[in-house]
Amino acid sequence: MSEGLLGSEWFRLILGLLIVLGFASLNALFLVWLERKVAGHIQLRPGPMEVGPHGLLQTIMDAIKLMGKELILPAKADRKLFFLAPVLVFMPVLVGFLVLPFGPSMIIRDMNLGVLLVFAFSTFTVLAILAGGWASNNKYALLGAIRSVAQNVAYEIPLLLAVMSVVLMVHSLSFSEIVTSQKSVWFVFVQPIACLIYLISATAETNRAPFDIPEAESELVAGFHTEYSGMGFGLFFLAEYTNMFIVCAVATSLFFGGWNGLFGISLGIPGVFWFLFKTYALIFILMWVRWTFPRVRFDQLMNFSWKVMIPLSLANLVVTAIVLKLI
Amino acid sequence: MKVKELEAIMLEKFPDAPLKRDETGLTGALWSIDVPISGIRDAAKAFGSAGFFLESITALDFEDTFELVYHFNRYEPKSRLVVRVLCGHDQVPASICDIFRGAGWLEREVHDFFGISFSGNTDLRALLLPEDADYRPLRKTFGKVSAYHKREEIYG
């Protein structure tokens, strides 16, 4: 499709990027509000109610407040790294939006290496967290950053192994192909263990409770973002919620049928609504888990990954391979 | 070890130390014994091997002397016993922090507020007051004081 201005590749790309930026910002705003409401209701209180109807405008006001705050640079901090870290944590995550299958033909770039792209770029967050923690010249921040690196590396492996099980079944790394092959039955029914491993690893990868040790509020003050104020802190925050959306969207595409309806029944609702509904349902579950469980201790977390998750995901992969060979 | 046995041991160690039984229950203890300043470690060792724990160390400031009051207790009903040590304003009693490890902080507090040094306690830094405090607040020569008595005016 290359006729005229409207059909040119470049136009499509730029339009896609603008939509992505807009969507990412709106999504982050919405998720912050949702988190506070979910937290409130689980804790027997209503959450934000003052600003806007049911507190809907709260996040916008908070964002404006954060933007107005002074950017504090701690003494002897590494200036370049300190200001690079929040940018580095936010930008690569946006790349993941390029390949997400929102609907049957609603992908900005239908790459045949879509899955690889998403996970390659989401690993950047580890680097950014380490940079932020190191550059702060603060022992608490450094401890948080070190823990985060170890945790992310450890949980990356079962995450990818779980995804590999699905990729083996579909013979493709392309999101649209994975989603179309779930037309009749979602992969969560075929690969329940892989789905569970993926969801647990995703919670650890996005530093959400019960794996939120890097930002363990009550232990390390605020972990790796102790010294950040204003927009730097805001960007870390935004990146966390965007990352959450990406991992849940990937889970939806890989395991929950993407834009397909249940068992092929779509009830006339367009695919994009199915996709968004499933993604936000998974996000809600992540939030629910956060406000219910206490935090896992760091060595228990690492033990769990290396001694339980990785063997389990390896076994799952092997069984998948054997079953596929036999069928 | 029964309290009676401990009483016998104490009377044996300190034959002329006055042992006052408490009939009224006001002091919260069964008896209290006045031990000379040189005998505090022996007394503490005896209490330690009898299974007592150190409940509190405090000091009283009189015109003529300090008095250190050690309250010992056991995990049994009504087993509190008191050891009292008269200690002059410039005397240095021995520390019992190796017999009862918790005494380290209690002695630090007494040193902080009264200025009584304990020989053998290597860590007598300020506990509750600032590190550079050179005043001793609970002495009756410091700050606003409503009464300053000699010991016999209260205890007879």
Next chain:
Amino acid sequence: MAEQDNTQEYRRIYTLNLGPQHPSTHGVLRILLDLDGEYIVKADPVIGYGHRGHEKMGENRQYKQFLPNASRLDYLSGMLFNHGFVLAVEKLVGIEVPERAKYIRVIASELNRISSHLLWFGTYIMDLGGFTPFLYAFDDREQILDILDSVSGSRLTYSYCRFGGVTRDVDYKFIDMTRAFLKRMETRWADYDDLVTKNIIFIHRTRGVGIIDEELARQYGVTGPNLRACGVGFDVRRSEPYEVYDRLDFEVPTGSSGDALDRYYVRFKEMQQSCRIIDQALDQLPGGDFLTKKVPQKLAPPKGEVYAAFESARGLSAFYLVSDGSPGPYRCHIRVPSFGNLNVLSEVLPGTLVADAISILGSIDVVIPEIDR
């Protein structure tokens, strides 16, 4: 104190300052930690940030003027300390307290004990990362604060107990609110059980963590639930019964291993036992005076001393008053349980992880203002 090592040579062990401003230290506490990676090599608690000079104040005030100070020592067990001080002075002067007042004081004290334990419960789980039980616990605690507020006028620091009784009588509203509260809590225990006690992450964070055995407890004078978790059933309400505790039937829960999980269980069961005590006390509440009329305005106690011990929410507390015959004490010393409870940390923390340090600090339930006085 570690000297400042200004050379640039490689020091494997680094010093981390936990607090004074820290979300998890309960009060203003600073612990100087020497860390080897994440393991604690040395722990040195530094206190005194909240020293207000209560003991010196005690010497310059009359007994009745010192009454409000007592509950500000350990503000979470304000009623218990208020009660304890009043007991000490009554013992010294020899004031008889009417039966009704004794029962009312016991009910108020036990309600305060429950509220202190509930606050501990909420903040402990919050320290470990679970934010929700905190709000549930505070919801229950609000009920207690409302009950005590209706009769005494204060929510946190009470001067409800006076020499010779209590300042106001309890009416049917108080009794009904208390009974409604007890009924409500019966269902709550199961909720807390499901949400926290059976939570596998919580159990992993607390089992085997911060073990205080009996010998260590004896060395440091650890009392209260921390001691009872080691298996020693020592409770002042049983060993030196005061007021009407000898007429009430309750258990003293004990643990077995002295780890953080046992301390949690002991406090949890203590809350339930306190509910039992309140229930019996309400049943046995006699009529009569709530304040004896024979207390003179200016107290004239005999010369001598008094040492009155009571069981506060954190352990064995005591007021040691030396009287010279004047209306105020010559020496007012307060024995606080958190002193020994915090002191023991310098031996319990080395060898543990930093995350465990938070768990241990939370489980021993110290309130720093009571240590600092």
